[in-house]
Amino acid sequence: MGGEYVRRISVGEPQPAFLKAGMYAKERLRTRSLSGLGRLLDASQVWVVLLCTGVAAGLIAAGIDIATNWLGDLKHGYCGGAFYLSRRFCCLGLEAGETCREWVPWRAAVGAARSGYVVEYFFYIVFSILFAATASVLVGTYAIYAKHSGIPEIKTVLGGFVIRRFMGAQTLIIKSLGLCLAVASGLWLGKEGPLVHVACCCANILMKPFPSLSKNEARKREVLSAASAAGISVAFGSPIGGVLFSLEQLSYYFPDKAMWQSFVSAMVAAVTLQFMNPFRTGKLVLYQVKYTRGWHDFEIIPFAVLGVIGGLYGAFFIRLNMRIAQYRKTTIIRKYPITEVTIVALITALINFPIIFMRPSPSALVADLFQECSKTTEDPLGLCVDKTAPPIILLLLSSVLGILLASATFGLQVPAGIILPSMAIGALYGRSMGMVLQAFQRTHPTSWIFSSCTPDVECVTPGVFAIIGAASALGGVTRMTVSIVVIMFELTGALTYVLPIMIAVMLSKWVGDAFGKRGIYESWIRFKQYPFLDNREDPVPDVAVSEVMTRTEDLIVITEQGNTLAALDALLATQPYKGFPVVTDTRDAVLVGYISRSELRFALDQARRGGGAGDDTECVFSSPAAVAGSPFPMTPRVRGDAGVVDLRAWMDATPITLAPGASLLLVAGLFQKLGLRYVLFARHGVLQGLLTKKDVFEVLNGEEEGEAAGSDSQTAELVGMIIIDGSCTE
Template sequence: MSGHRRRFDEVLDWFSPRRRYAPLDATAWLRNVNPSGDGYGTSDEEVLGFDDDLPHGAASTTVPISDFTVQSKCKYSDFSTIDWPLELARDRQRRKNFRAQKVSGCLPWLKFFFDSGSAWFCVFAVGIWTGVTSAVVDIGEGWMSDLKFGLCQRNFWLNREHCCWAIPSHNCTDWQTWPQIFGADHSMVGHFAVDFGFYVTFAVSMAVFAAVLVVFIAPYAAGSGIAEIKCILSGFVIRRYLGVRTYAVKMFGIILSSASGLSLGKEGPAVHLASCIGNITSRWFPKYANNEAKKREILSASTAAALSVAFGAPIGGVMFSLEEASYYFTFKTLWRSFFCALIAGLAVRGVNPWGNSLPTLYHVEHTIRWVVPELIPFVVIGILAGLLGSAFIKLNMALCAWRKSSSISKHPIAEVAFITFVTTILAYSNPFTKMSSSLLIRQMFNNCGKDSTPEFCYGYPLESGNVFYYILGALVLKFIFTTVTAGIKVPAGLFVPNIAVGALLGRLVALSTQWLVNNVISVDSYKGYCKMGENCVTPGLYAIVGAAAVLSGVMRMTVTLVIIMFELTGSIEFVVPTMIGIMFAKWVGDATHPVGIYEAQIDLCGYPFLDNRDDETVEASVGDLLAVKPNRELIVLEQAAISVGRLVTLLRDTSFCVFPVVTSQEEMIVVGFIDRVHLERQLAAQVVPDQNATVVFGSNAISAGPGCLHWEKLVDMAPICVNVHMKIEIVVEMFRKLGLRQVLVTNNGHLLGVITKKDLLKFVRHN
């Protein structure tokens, strides 16, 4: 608790009528908000219905732009929204004061150099730290994932790939499976019992341990975190969401959960990890530690570094930050994001967690070029991917809503254990779901040739083998696993599972297309495209298109996915087919479900997020919004005089974040408004034992007497006001473009009410 808040608590205690009988918990009213929520200056979560797991409490703070507030630092309370105009004004004032100082001597020049280059120093440190973190996660996940199957006898810290690095896998004796270690490989029943037992035991244990870390140490480490990061980058404040504890639990938790075999990925949590790193690193630089708007520039660069190290796609990471994550993305943020992604990519390549010399994560070498008739199956893949994406969003949101309202939310660890147990049992029966998602994607992306594993290639799939049905079963299981897993209390991403689902879908379409070419379509109609006796379809290409299309159907990204898939595979030849699949998936997805998965999660949690890509067409005015607000008294402060006791009562009994200042209760002519935090600070700094002492918020203090307190410096004399007849669409754009937290509603200069960001969001969503 800050010093001014403790001092203000003493003021509340002094004026409390219960002081002689029992100690007053002066912070109780600060921790609890009015549950009815009238939308007038109350905390953001009150109206928008936050998740019950999130802590309720501190009233939001809106800091007016005045000489006093520009010079002072404001610490925003939990679940509030930053004041973008104020933060930018603070930064301009800081730079103005810095330039006004006389630079002479070595130390001032060093300070000037450090301040000027702090952005580059900060993103450089973020890039290095993010790259090392990603390498640790990759190495740990690879080793623990293979631990379910066996152990390297020579060097137990090596996974299977590195244990048999220079030896063909079928001749490698250093890697021992659990049946071999326990001497049960001679009996079929014994082999199955030991292999299955260790597989399930390790999987459930890893997942449960990850859930224990999340539930008891850092609840914010659960899930992907991208939806919350989007809100934070738009100006929302969630305390402890980007802290050291969350970072540590997220890092170890994602190693455990991804290695357990659950249908989740570590690429989404990488964004949360990088944002934690950006937030922690920014504390070392006063330029960003003391300014929330500038800090979000570092967070935008951090999200770019996350995708750079997660997929080995630095340009895709920058595009992800621009297209999906960031709310305000300036030109200098673009350069810093590019630099941060570059440094992170170099760092992770220096560590080389994959232990190979391949330039990309899923490097493919396809020699067969795609032909024009294949545009039809590419379109089919896009349509199916769009339908799958919308189905996933609807089912997962319905499941998450049920999970929140049911008793299962009280037993998150048991839920994780049960889902992991069922997942491992069902996944064990299918060779495609038994392997890790990364290995599955790599196999699906590979083309069939003389060196390919037979069970992953078709040959004549529908006539002589069961690979088609295995892939179909794996697709159904993977889709169900991903739908159920997203939302449980472990670190979990959505990128890799949906890439795997899309790769399986594309492979199925490739098998079907090849069968049609061989058995249905006449050879004459395909002359010039395909020679007799040769396979006319490149299944790896179809898997790549399917992976990108399903991601587009789920997340509704376009350009970013094309670049990521190109950087993932290194195949520039397949950019056009990928673009076709992505566009059709997005069109179908938008037609069947209006928003992507992250926007749906934001709506479900009720975060105050105004999507700058939406085009609201609400036919209403500001007066219509005021008419539907709860009929409660408008609390204002008169500029002439008000007693200290009255101020203390208002602050104790209300949770409003701002108080409009008017000439009088009768005239209601707007003078400005005062932030509640500045009132608390001023009361804490000037303790007056007499609660009848008078406070003046204007220059006219004739009626106040000679002993009054002049606090007019706290008043923002230039508030943003809108007319009661203004269209809601214009107000929405004002909140988006200016980063506002509230506006005053007037008519001919007379105050009628206050509209906050959550008031506007509630009205737009309901209309």
């Protein structure tokens, strides 16, 4: 690697997600200055932010649910008594089968009795396009960061990098409004992933009044990990699943206290959502099912088949979605994102309306597919009729069309999640398999296979297969395991079927991993070239670190003596690097330590204000004898007649150091498992070079055009507005 290239990628190292606040001298100085009550108040700040984040996430999620339902029903008609009410609230209190006279469909509103189907089809298409295009315009005009899911970016942030202005107030507003419009448009997308982004935006905004959190990247990322759990909690009504989702999918480092913080944040968010009760059901469980029958041993085989299908679906969906994204990026389509959204919305509306299984929202569809057929159960989709062949064929057709539409939708310039569409697709093919098995059992009730079935009692429950199919599809796309099982249990309350869900999820992950280790979120991280170093199993080049590290002659170093305060100020003003090795002198280069840019800047400012140092004051990183004072002062100040500022306390005197002959595999493992931001290399104490996390990322992912991983790079995928770097502020 050439010197210029090495220097470019070594500019900005990421802040490690695991780094404790006390490891910074600046943080130690701040905490030592606090009294007993001050320390208590300082420690309570994180809990104040988490509690407020949970409440805010619950309130916003409830508002999104209410607005989405009203906008979605507006495609079919309006409430004559109160235009602002959705159909559910307009017809609230009516008995099953009773006609709702307050609700006015569009065919009645325009007085078109004979051509009513055409009129409703027309209004459905018009509102679908209007909602989708409006969401795209809002995102493109006011907050480009609000598009897509947001989870790949959150994983990158929690992995130790900063995406500036990604979680601001404007992004929060546009993400929430755009999510309401995008979901209501009927596009095959969900709100679950974007709600994680919404919750993290709330946490980021609420941290602003607390500098000890907002100015400390390590503590900030712990709060964001907990906030992401609140997002899943309000998306599914699944607080425990939210904690596990943050642990399994999002967090790069998850200490014990982060688990407790995530639990509290998810619980508060769930309590707030239930208190708001947006659907007036009084229940937190979204798709509660009450099955009157259990499952039988012979059903293990079709459950396992569903798991295999889920893995195949996940692998196919990821490849198809990535192909579409690559085509969108490399053709003229990328210049007209709003037009693309409009065309996709038009095609989706044209397909959705005629097919009964595609007309409802994915959430309503999943709820209907999960239900058991009984005399008291409503059957708006006709799943409980005796003629099974037409529904089965239509279910499979809807599943295939859903895959195609979701692949084209996930990646458009609108807020979009993939969790709920995948669940809907899996529930469609799962329900169809359950109906096939049910029909076969009814035709051959005396077969030895069905010997465990009770006579005159329905043996097979197709709704169970819908749940298993939904879990398998979600596992195939995201490659999650434990969190999916818990989320499905909390979604449905069907504890009896945890074992079949576990079997299906396990097989879906195995089959999906056979075609590629990356899930949909990791695939998008790689596609956008975000500097995320994941704990993957891909082979690492068997080379020595000396071949890829930034060598000493290409580094900007600081000598332990001979620097003035003005010289160090000039160094910070002219060099954009995020840290500097400290050596004895430039000729021998014996390693003394490493000082980060933020620590050096803060120390110099303290020396000017509190120590009375001037531009000509000497700054040293040497032993106590050189400055005639007590070692490791916490406040830099002028010492002795010569006027010397001791900066040793602000330097990391024991940085992680390896021999330059170490293998890249070892160093990559240290970066992945310990969350390091840099590693220094020395031989017999002499500095030989430096390697940052971004260096390793570049080596493992190769040099590609497009989004660069350097600290000064701009991500072209987001119109050059999101700057990814390792700085300490956003």
